[in-house]
Amino acid sequence: MKNLITITAIVISSISLRPQEQMSTLSLTIDNVKDQKATLYVGFYRANNKFPKHGQHAFRKVVPANGTNLVNVTWTDIPTGEYSLAVYHDLNGNDKLETGMFGIPKEPSGLSTNLKAGIFNLPTFDKCKVRIEGNTTLTISLR
Numbered sequence: 001m002k003n004l005i006t007i008t009a010i011v012i013s014s015i016s017l018r019p020q021e022q023m024s025t026l027s028l029t030i031d032n033v034k035d036q037k038a039t040l041y042v043g044f045y046r047a048n049n050k051f052p053k054h055g056q057h058a059f060r061k062v063v064p065a066n067g068t069n070l071v072n073v074t075w076t077d078i079p080t081g082e083y084s085l086a087v088y089h090d091l092n093g094n095d096k097l098e099t100g101m102f103g104i105p106k107e108p109s110g111l112s113t114n115l116k117a118g119i120f121n122l123p124t125f126d127k128c129k130v131r132i133e134g135n136t137t138l139t140i141s142l143r
Contacts, residue, residue, distance in 0.1 A: 022080040024132050029139040030063065030071040034108060035091055037065055043086045044078070051125040052086035052111070054097050065089075084128035085112035087140050108142035116143070 030040060043057035050056035063073050088097040089108040098106040102119055112130045117123040130138060 023076065024078050024080045025074060025076045025135045026078045026132050027072070027074045027135070027137045028085075029137075030073075030087055030110070030142065031069065031139060032108070032110075032142040033065055033069045033071055033089065034142070035065065035089065036067045036069070038089055038091045038093065039064055040071060040087060040089050041095075041097075045084045045086065045125060047082065047125055047129075049125075051084045051128065052123055057086075058083075078132050080133045082129050082131050083112065084123075084125045085130070085138070085140065086123075086128075087111075087142065089142055110140040110142045112138060112140060114139075114141055 028042065030042075033040070040063040042061045042063060043052065043054075044059050044061070045051040045056070046058045049058055061073075061075060063071060065071060087110045088105065090096070091107050092098065097109060100106050104119070111117065111123055111128045113128045115121070115123055115127050130136070
């Protein structure tokens with residue numbers, strides 16, 4: 001019984017000693033929104049995710065278009081860290097980015113550093129990474 005109490009105490013203390021994940025605020029502006037009714041999706045990728053592959057993000061946020069070509073949104077629940085963001089405007093409502101030959105997007109999309117991606121300039125995590133810490137403000141232009 002004494003061993004069980006000791007083991008329980010060690011487990012409880014190790015749980016309470018884990019540092020809590022620090023949260024940050026991200027204020028994101030998405031501009032050049034052409035269809036003011038179609039939904040926008042923001043994928044947050046960490047270094048170990050397959051950036052910018054659809055569905056391989058660490059997490060994503062859904063942003064309804066607000067009837068203008070400029071959408072502003074603020075989240076207060078973003079874990080602090082380095083991310084590469086990929087935004088796409090789901091014009092046909094199928095919850096995925098339509099791409100053509102060589103994976104070139106057919107729907108408007110943008111990246112966290114506004115990298116102009118192409119066949120000879122493929123987006124990578126390192127080319128698009130930003131640090132979200134404290135109060136961070138970003139603008140992503142859809143192309």
